Amino acid sequence: MSKQFAPAESASSANTATPRGHASDYDNELASLLAERIRLVESGVSEDTALRARDYILAILVAGVLPLIALVIGGMQ
Amino acid sequence: MSDFTTYVTRANDEGWWPAAPGDRIWSTTTMFGVAVSVSVATWVFIIGATAAAYLNFTQGVVAMLAGSMLGILIPVLAVLPITAKYGIDSVAALRPQMGTRGAYFGLILLALSVIGWNSVLTIFLGQASSQIGVSLGLVGADQAASVQIAVIAATVLGVWITLARGAQSVSMVGTLVALSVLVLSALIIFLIINGFGLDKLLAAKPAYASESHRYNFTTGVELLMAINLAWWPYIGGLVRLGNGPRRSMWPMILGIGLSVAGVSVIGLAATLAVPDSAGDPTKFLLQLAGPIGGVPILLFIILANFGTLLVGTYVFAVGIGQVTSLQGKLPWNVATLLGILPVFIVSTFFAEQLYGHIPVFLAFLGLTFAPVCGIQLADTFLLRRKASLTGIFVHGPGTPYHYVGGVNPFALVALVVGVATYMFLLDPLTFASSTPYEYVTATLPSVLLSGLSYAALMKWAAPKSWLES
Numbered sequence: 001m002s003k004q005f006a007p008a009e010s011a012s013s014a015n016t017a018t019p020r021g022h023a024s025d026y027d028n029e030l031a032s033l034l035a036e037r038i039r040l041v042e043s044g045v046s047e048d049t050a051l052r053a054r055d056y057i058l059a060i061l062v063a064g065v066l067p068l069i070a071l072v073i074g075g076m077q
Numbered sequence: 078m079s080d081f082t083t084y085v086t087r088a089n090d091e092g093w094w095p096a097a098p099g100d101r102i103w104s105t106t107t108m109f110g111v112a113v114s115v116s117v118a119t120w121v122f123i124i125g126a127t128a129a130a131y132l133n134f135t136q137g138v139v140a141m142l143a144g145s146m147l148g149i150l151i152p153v154l155a156v157l158p159i160t161a162k163y164g165i166d167s168v169a170a171l172r173p174q175m176g177t178r179g180a181y182f183g184l185i186l187l188a189l190s191v192i193g194w195n196s197v198l199t200i201f202l203g204q205a206s207s208q209i210g211v212s213l214g215l216v217g218a219d220q221a222a223s224v225q226i227a228v229i230a231a232t233v234l235g236v237w238i239t240l241a242r243g244a245q246s247v248s249m250v251g252t253l254v255a256l257s258v259l260v261l262s263a264l265i266i267f268l269i270i271n272g273f274g275l276d277k278l279l280a281a282k283p284a285y286a287s288e289s290h291r292y293n294f295t296t297g298v299e300l301l302m303a304i305n306l307a308w309w310p311y312i313g314g315l316v317r318l319g320n321g322p323r324r325s326m327w328p329m330i331l332g333i334g335l336s337v338a339g340v341s342v343i344g345l346a347a348t349l350a351v352p353d354s355a356g357d358p359t360k361f362l363l364q365l366a367g368p369i370g371g372v373p374i375l376l377f378i379i380l381a382n383f384g385t386l387l388v389g390t391y392v393f394a395v396g397i398g399q400v401t402s403l404q405g406k407l408p409w410n411v412a413t414l415l416g417i418l419p420v421f422i423v424s425t426f427f428a429e430q431l432y433g434h435i436p437v438f439l440a441f442l443g444l445t446f447a448p449v450c451g452i453q454l455a456d457t458f459l460l461r462r463k464a465s466l467t468g469i470f471v472h473g474p475g476t477p478y479h480y481v482g483g484v485n486p487f488a489l490v491a492l493v494v495g496v497a498t499y500m501f502l503l504d505p506l507t508f509a510s511s512t513p514y515e516y517v518t519a520t521l522p523s524v525l526l527s528g529l530s531y532a533a534l535m536k537w538a539a540p541k542s543w544l545e546s
Contacts, residue, residue, distance in 0.1 A: 031471070033085060037094050038466050041163055044098035049321020051158055063150035063330050067143035074139040075294050075516075 084405055090243050091412070092395035093404045095466060096164030096317050103319040105328055111247070111315060111388070112332025113255035116308075117262065117340045118385035119201040119358070119378065120194060124304055124337070125344020126356025127436055130285040131293040134278050137345040140297035142338045147298075148305025149334030151524055152312055152446070155453035157329060160313035161322035163466050166392075167313030168399040171449070173464040173546075174456045174531070177472040178483025180399070182492075186445050187310035187396045191389045191416065193438055194307070196423040196431055198382045198389075201357075203229040203424065205375055208359045212368055226425055233421040236386050240394070240413045247318075247391050255332075258381050261374060262340045265362065269343070272365045273350040281349035291515035299503065300436065301338065302520045303443030306450060308333055314392035390416040401472060440505030447520045448495020451527035452488055459532045465546035477546035485543070487534035495527025 088094040103111070128137050159170045168187060171180040203225035210216040216224050239246045270278065286293050308329075316325040344356035354360035358378060362371040393416030398404060423431060431438070468477030480486070503510050503519035510519075535544060 030084065034088075034094060034470060035467070037097065038470060040097060041095045042466055045162055046321065049323050050162065051322045051326065055323055055326060056154070059150065059154070059326060059330060063146040063153075063334060067146040070139055070143040071147075071294075071298060074136060074143070075291060 087409065088404070091398045091409055092166050092314075092317065093398045093401075094470065095169075098164075101164050101318055101320050103315075105319075105324045108315065108319045108325055109328035109332045110255040112328045113336045114258055114381060115311065115315075115385050115388045116333040116336045117255075117258045118198055118382045119205075120197055120304070121337055121340040122344035122347070122356040122358055123197065123201075123435055124300065124356075124439075125341035125346070126348040126354075127300055127344075127439070128297045128341065129283055129345045129348035129356070131283050132286070132297045132345075133281060133283055134346060134349055136294055137283075137297060137349075138342055140294055141301050141341050141345065142335075144298035144301030145305055145338035145341070146330070146334045148302035148520070149308060149330055149337075151302075151450045151454070151520075152306055152309040153326060153329050155450040155457070156309055156312050157316055157326060158322055158457055159464055161316040161319060161325045163469075164317045165313065165466075165469065166317055166395050166399065167310045168396045169469050170313055170464075171453065172469045172478045173461060174452050174485065175488045176480040176483050176485040177476070177478050179480070179485050179488060183310075183449060184396050184399060186449065188393060188416075190307045190310060190442060190446075191393045191396075192419045192423065193431070193442075195386050195389045195417070195420045196427075197435070197438075198386055199229050199232055199420050199424040200428045200432060201359075202232050202379055202382050203428075204357075205359045205379055208363075209372055209375055212363055213372065229421060229424045232383065232386065233417050233424075235383065236390055237410070237413055237417050239387055240390055240417075241410055243391075243409060247388055254381060254384055257377065258340075259336070261377055262343060265343050265358070265365075265374065266346065268365045268370075269346045269350055269361070278346055278350055283349070284352055289515060292510060295515045295518055296508065296510075299443065299518045299520060300439050301341070302518060303439045303446075305334060305337060306446035306520065307442040309446050309450065310392050310396060311388065314395050315388070386417075386420075390420075436508065437506055440503065440508070443520045443523075444496060444499045444505050447499060447523035448492045448527035451495055451524035451529075452491050452531045454524065455491075455528035455532040456535075459528075460535055460544055468546045480543060485539075487539050488531060490534060491527045491531035494530040495523045498526045499523040 089097060089100065125137075125141070128141055132140055156167050156170055159165070159173075160167060168180055168183045171183040174180075175182060206228040207216070207221040207224040210224055211218055211221055283293070311333075312329055316322075316329065319325040319328075343358075347354055347358070347361040348356045351361045351364060354364075359375060362374055365371065366374065390413055394409065394412040397407070397412050397415060400407075465477050472483070473479065478485075499505075499519045499522075501511055502514040502517075502522060
């Protein structure tokens with residue numbers, strides 16, 4: 001994929017939804033709004049709410065390792 | 078409001094675009110409440126009853142708790158990191174792996190899973206209502222079938238009308254319903270133990286247990302894993318409205334995984350105590366608590382089912398909104414109708430066929446969702462780690478996830494590997510198994526092998542650019 005990709009630029013060929021019967025200006029406007037939304041969402045991603053290694057470890061321990069131990073013991077009964 | 082503004086508003090409300098940070102307002106408590114109230118519906122009784130065919134009470138409790146937690150962990154790790162991070166649904170989250178068009182496979186699974194489960198709930202709702210009517214002497218036994226169809230039609234219509242308000246209607250299913258469901262579940266367990274005695278419950282033998290203890294135990298675990306894998310579409314649909322992955326993860330793991338396991342114990346206990354009930358609360362509750370105690374509990378279960386139906390249909394409508402060629406052309410009410418109308422048809426005309434094949438339906442869910450999760454897990458944790466939001470939402474040649482005509486052929490190969498692995502280990506139609514199924518289940522190897530084959534193919538056979546975004 002050699003083409004340099006930029007959301008707003010590629011909008012004219014992109015398959016963003018297009019209400020029937022509207023001109024390409026409309027498509028471009030929608031695509032630029034979508035690009036704006038994507039920027040907004042990406043900039044709103046906070047490290048405070050992101051999953052960290054300890055979150056994964058705790059989840060795997062509680063919902064993965066402990067159940068597996070229970071299964072091994074239960075399976076041997 | 079202009080055409081343009083309307084379109085953008087709908088793109089936001091109906092999930093065509095990632096949810097704006099300002100719209101992601103569900104707190105951890107709200108998320109937990111919705112997760113519990115959505116997961117606890119009639120299906121948990123049926124699941125418990127299915128496990129009771131193979132396991133006694135003690136084995137069943139262990140197998141269901143462990144299977145449910147393991148089962149929910151897989152889709153949570155596969156889909157939540159990206160859906161909760163960007164406010165997108167599960168189908169959109171599949172685009173980096175399957176391709177912009179290949180992700181429609183996820184939509185097909187979503188549709189089959191949601192319509193299947195919603196049909197199970199609607200059939201129960203119709204049956205329960207007609208039986209309440211008969212037991213209270215409100216309708217004659219000969220009118221029960223007509224009442225059932227009328228209730229199904231009213232339910233479907235009610236869901237459709239309520240969903241006209243969009244995402245707002247989903248928040249109706251809240252913490253209060255969740256707490257009430259949990260309290261009622263504890264009450265039902267008490268009624269069962271009090272009515273039949275703990276000794277009798279512990280001594281009860283499963284009706285269809287095979288001679289192999291390992292097969293019985295593993296099959297109980299497998300069924301619970303399968304049902305929890307089927308939360309794949311729901312997880313994205315719900316967490317996209319929450320405030321980030323960390324605040325959504327535990328509500329999903331505990332709110333769904335633990336609730337499903339805990340309340341399934343009721344179905345297990347009821348079926349072991351009253352084998353003829355097959356976990357159907359309309360049969361064992363009226364027997365245990367009589368019409369005066371049993372009918373209010375049943376009415377509440379019916380109400381809880383309605384909330385679950387609502388969320389399922391909402392998730393379907395958001396999912397179908399990912400079909401880009403339909404965006405702006407498919408009114409919201411038509412999208413919800415497409416989700417609920419098949420439920421009416423199945424519930425009215427194919428109720429016995431579906432109810433008679435619940436284990437097959439569960440195995441089908443494991444068969445299909447396991448490799449999808451395996452591929453996403455490998456992509457997130459072994460390969461890409463971070464997906465491009467632009468690539469997910471802007472399609473066409475030259476975009477990051479276009480691959481070959483919008484489909485990633487290597488993901489398809491990995492999918493086939495996962496399905497073949499599952500089918501080798503467990504035939505979903507007959508439940509005939511091959512070693513080492515009784516030691517490893519069918520779901521876990523399917524997740525593992527589909528994920529590893531996807532990772533290997535993407536790393537060594539795919540163009541390097543396919544992993545650059």
